[in-house]
Amino acid sequence: MELSPHARALGYALEARALTGSTNDDAAAALRAGASGPLWIVAARQEAGRGRLGRAWASPEGNLHASLALVAPCPMREAPQLGYLAGLALLDAVRAVAPQRAAGRFALKWPNDLLLDGGKLAGILLDGVARPDGRAGLVMGFGVNVAGAPTHAPYPVARLADVAPGVGRERLFLALSDALAERLAAFAAADPGARLARIREAWLAQAAGREGGARVRVADGFLRGRVAGLDGQGRLLLETEAGIETIEAGDMTIISRDDGE
Template identity: 50%
Template sequence: MKLSPESEAAGYRLLSLEATESTNDDALQAAKAGDPGLLWIAATEQHAGRGRHGRQWSSPPGNLYASLLLIDPCEAAVAPQLGFVAGLALHEAVERLTALGAPRLALKWPNDLLLDGAKLSGLLLEGHRVGAGGSLSVVIGFGVNVAFAPTNTPYPAATLESIRPGLAREDVFSALSSAFASTYAAWRASIRNNNADPFGPIRRLWLERAAGIGQEVTLRLPSGEKRGIFEGLDRSGRLQLKSSSGVELIDAGDLYFPNLLHDIAKLGAGATRF
């Protein structure tokens, strides 16, 4: 496992492990030990990988499991935008490796990458205050189905192997580390220079690759289900859900598209696979 030359030049480092409980937990421990950040931790397999809401993440060898530690990357209120930065970087990396783009390769709010409507990857964004000074440590975990996809899930899952046989997790990581370095740098520059709408450039690029815009969707929240039209994102990355009562802004939830698989299957029909 190696970083891309662009990532190394930008100051990123890599700790590559054979096996671990959780790369996200390893990154947090590194933060508590005083690591300065820009640290990738990757593992061949995880024994206690997890997704959002503490869900177990299947972690057999052959897929990519990597977490990135960032120290004080931004104000805490802005940190959720890093999930969109990470999603864009992953989309760019996979597009570069497969030559597939939207709509077959699409981003699902807030943190999944879809291939032909099936889940290809999930992201886990976690923020912590650590150390005597209370530094903000942000850990971004990536789980990418390169060779294997989980079964018995409430949603279909896909693998990169299905569209590019022989692709290795090392190739995916190198492309991801390169894409993240450039996307993160652009986001940081926008925060410094674009006072009117610093999230605007990332939001625009994310929406161009988003699944389900303009479609009827279901959101599952702790308070229950909500249905409406997925209109887009606001300036903070909250989902805009339009219903008969108006437009509601949603901070977090599980998003489902009743017609997404059917629509993308039609759009992808006849497309060349290699």
């Protein structure tokens, strides 16, 4: 497992492990212990991988399990929206390693998934960390189905091997470390007053659910509509028959133009 030359030149470090509980937990522990970051933790296998809302994440060998520890990458009020930047970087990476003809088969799904042909290819998990020096830490975690995908998932799944059978987790990580270093460098150099809006605009251009639409499970039921954008706080804007709904949290299902109810 190797970092890209660009990431190394920017001061990124890497710790590769054969087995761990959770790379996100390891990255958070490193930040609490005083790591200055940016530090990647990558494991061949996880025993306690987790996704959003504490859900278990299957972590077999052959897939990519990687987390990046960052120190104060932005004001903490902006940190949740860096999940969209992470999604864009992962999209950059898979498109860099997959055949060009497959580029249009990938899409981003709110709030933190990468899709391949409508199936979940990857998930992204952000964790905030309190550091002893008072500076905030942020962990970006990536779980990508490279060689295998869960067999009993309650939603469609995909694996990178379906479109790029010769690409292993090492090559994907090399591309991801490069893409994320580039995206974070551009974020740091951008006008603070405009950078989040640019991330949201770039994310929307790659988002699933803009055409056929989406169904979102919220606390009191379901909403159906078209993905219309993200507001200034990163919340989903869903265009429904009743108007624009602003959604802070929920589970989304993509509806193709050919799907019925």
